[in-house]
Amino acid sequence: MAFELAKRIKTLPPYLFAELDRRKQEKLEEGVDVIDLGVGDPDLPTPQPIIEALKTASENPENHRYPSYTGMRAFREAVARWYEGRFGVELDPDREVIALIGSKEGIAHFPFAFVEEGDVVLCPDPAYPVYSIGTKFAGGEPYFMPLREENDFLPDLGKIPDDVAQKAKILWINYPNNPTSADATEEFFRDLVRWAKKWNVIIASDNAYSEIYTGKKKPISILQIEGAKDVAIEFHSLSKTYNMTGWRIGMAVGNEELIKALGKVKTNVDSGQFNAVQYAGITALNMPEEELDKLREIYRERREAMQGALEKIGLDPYKSDTTFYIWTRVPEGYTSQEFVGRLIDEAGIVCTPGNGFGEAGEGYFRISLTVPTDRLLEAVKRIESLRL
Numbered sequence: 393m394a395f396e397l398a399k400r401i402k403t404l405p406p407y408l409f410a411e412l413d414r415r416k417q418e419k420l421e422e423g424v425d426v427i428d429l430g431v432g433d434p435d436l437p438t439p440q441p442i443i444e445a446l447k448t449a450s451e452n453p454e455n456h457r458y459p460s461y462t463g464m465r466a467f468r469e470a471v472a473r474w475y476e477g478r479f480g481v482e483l484d485p486d487r488e489v490i491a492l493i494g495s496k497e498g499i500a501h502f503p504f505a506f507v508e509e510g511d512v513v514l515c516p517d518p519a520y521p522v523y524s525i526g527t528k529f530a531g532g533e534p535y536f537m538p539l540r541e542e543n544d545f546l547p548d549l550g551k552i553p554d555d556v557a558q559k560a561k562i563l564w565i566n567y568p569n570n571p572t573s574a575d576a577t578e579e580f581f582r583d584l585v586r587w588a589k590k591w592n593v594i595i596a597s598d599n600a601y602s603e604i605y606t607g608k609k610k611p612i613s614i615l616q617i618e619g620a621k622d623v624a625i626e627f628h629s630l631s632k633t634y635n636m637t638g639w640r641i642g643m644a645v646g647n648e649e650l651i652k653a654l655g656k657v658k659t660n661v662d663s664g665q666f667n668a669v670q671y672a673g674i675t676a677l678n679m680p681e682e683e684l685d686k687l688r689e690i691y692r693e694r695r696e697a698m699q700g701a702l703e704k705i706g707l708d709p710y711k712s713d714t715t716f717y718i719w720t721r722v723p724e725g726y727t728s729q730e731f732v733g734r735l736i737d738e739a740g741i742v743c744t745p746g747n748g749f750g751e752a753g754e755g756y757f758r759i760s761l762t763v764p765t766d767r768l769l770e771a772v773k774r775i776e777s778l779r780l
């Protein structure tokens with residue numbers, strides 16, 4: 393039998409990590425103690441009270457039936473309360489909040505609600521691949537906005553051609569940013585809201601890393617900007633904040649029409665998240681800030697150690713105190729792939745080459761601070777002894 397793959401699958405960007413996976417495998421087979429700083433998945437466990445909440449809720453037969461499409465009211469209320477407490481943003485839990493099966497699910501499905509064949513969706517580059525792939529699945533065309541270091545990895549709205557803006561339906565942003573670790577300014581968000589209103593473009597903001605900060609300045613939500621709710625939807629997730637990547641629980645909030653449209657798509661493709669997981673999510677959202685402070689302290693320690701090591705070998709990592717990533721230019725004369733290859737071969741350390749996130753990521757590599765601290769310190773030692 394030979395089955396012809398659909399074009400949308402055949403034309404997916406090539407898997408750039410195959411060669412690196414092979415080299416990592418080779419090292420493992422040689423018995424090298426490989427340290428994987430490639431994946432953005434927290435190593436720390438989900439806090440115990442969240443696990444207890446799941447256990448209790450899973451015992452209740454009421455929770456064994458189909459959940460509601462939009463999420464339980466109690467979960468949506470907890471989200472609204474959390475947004476009010478954290479950002480001072482008021483949300484109507486019935487019309488401005490929807491539960492997601494992890495934010496990736498919502499991000500991938502959102503374009504189906506608004507994108508017609510040939511419509512443009514503005515996507516950052518480098519970026520989380522789901523923005524552009526979700527666009528293509530819906531028949532749209534991604535237009536990439538390069539994020540440059542000289543612009544602190546913010547897109548230059550002035551460089552979006554008028555005819556592109558005219559055809560654009562959605563513009564994706566993600567701050568604090570994966571992979572660059574940059575955060576946006578309030579001024580940028582204000583400009584963006586103005587721009588989006590001018591061109592009648594939906595702002596889709598991915599705020600998965602809002603709680604992963606180690607400086608004094610807390611990242612903001614675009615919904616704090618006056619008038620943002622007229623044009624914006626924000627995707628958020630419990631994955632990074634509460635070490636819950638495996639649980640698959642997130643939310644979309646913001647403009648009522650946008651939330652409703654996303655809900656329409658979802659009603660036709662999924663049946664909501666297990667109520668017990670939503671109860672666990674409520675427990676998470678109600679957790680005291682001090683718990684998160686402990687987590688942030690761990691990332692701060694790791695960031696400082698790794699940053700120091702990279703500087704010691706003459707590299708110049710982008711200075712940031714948000715996300716759990718470090719984004720660094722590779723040394724002169726290397727491509728991203730070549731340098732990351734050297735790190736595997738000579739130090740047994742796996743990092744992600746910047747071009748894996750888009751063309752504009754070429755010349756950089758990303759380190760995740762998501763391995764136990766003793767392993768991270770071992771990686772630091774190995775990097776410090778590298779001769780570049």
Ligand SMILES: *Cc1c(COP(=O)(O)O)cnc(C)c1O
Binds near residue numbers: 493520628630640641
């Ligand atoms: C991790 C991550 C998410 C969260 O994904 P979930 O599906 O909620 O686990 C969203 N956006 C970006 C950029 C991420 O790195």
